[in-house]
Amino acid sequence: MATAIKTRPDMSAAEWEARQELAACYRVFAMLGWDEMIYNHITVKLPDEDGAFLINPFGLHFSEVKASNLVKIDIDGNKLDDNPYPVNLAGFTQHSVFHRHLHDAHCIIHTHTTAGMAVSALEGGLQPVNxxxxxxxxxxxxxxxxxxxxxxxxxxxxxxxxxxxxxxxxENHGILVMGRTLPEAFIKHWSLQRACEIQLATLSMGQAVRIPDEVVAVHQRDLSKVQIPGGPGKADFAAMVRLVDRIDTSWRE
Structure with a gap:
């Protein structure tokens, strides 16, 4: 995503940039059908603010999230701005524990996609079949x-x-992924969601061909060779934001 030009006098440039990136992510998830009414959460730590993070306003659909209406809270759940929207207790409880204890969990994503919930409820979970x-x-x-x-x-x-x-x-609940950056968390979720969708389609047809452990190891070793410069997920996320902008640019507000 290109660096935002607009700034706000009531917050740092870093916070406004984080807000825009997170708001864009909510719109991408809505576009891809990964929303769940007014539920589920994507959170991002704020740079240079110990323990503070941004979360979606409880009551809004992902397609309604904007940079300005994201809620800023501390690690104990206290609001740090005058946002009128509440915060979903389930989202705070789950995300805050990881933000508190994991220094590399900059962005945390939790969803209830059909494929993700189905595989989370399957004995053996994700299998090496795609x-x-x-x-x-x-x-x-x-x-x-x-x-x-x-x-x-x-x-x-x-x-x-x-x-x-x-x-x-x-288990029986859904997907949870974390990333050192928001684009990294996004591409993890995208890839895991695809893995789940394809596994469900494969198993519906019968016995799947399992990929041997040694081939999995080679695959994971060589993945870095097909990454575009800029960091994990950066180009992928930017492409999705361009698609969102063709639909609605109000997330930038």
Missing amino acids: FYACNFIGQIAYHPFEGVTVRGEEGERLIRNLGDKRVMFL
């Missing part, structure tokens, strides 16, 4: 379903079950 799945084999954590995530004490188990992974299936 190109995109090979990106993730051995790199996915799993967390058992405990009900809606509104109890802070579940955070300890979320962190423990995540371990050193940055992709997790919340």
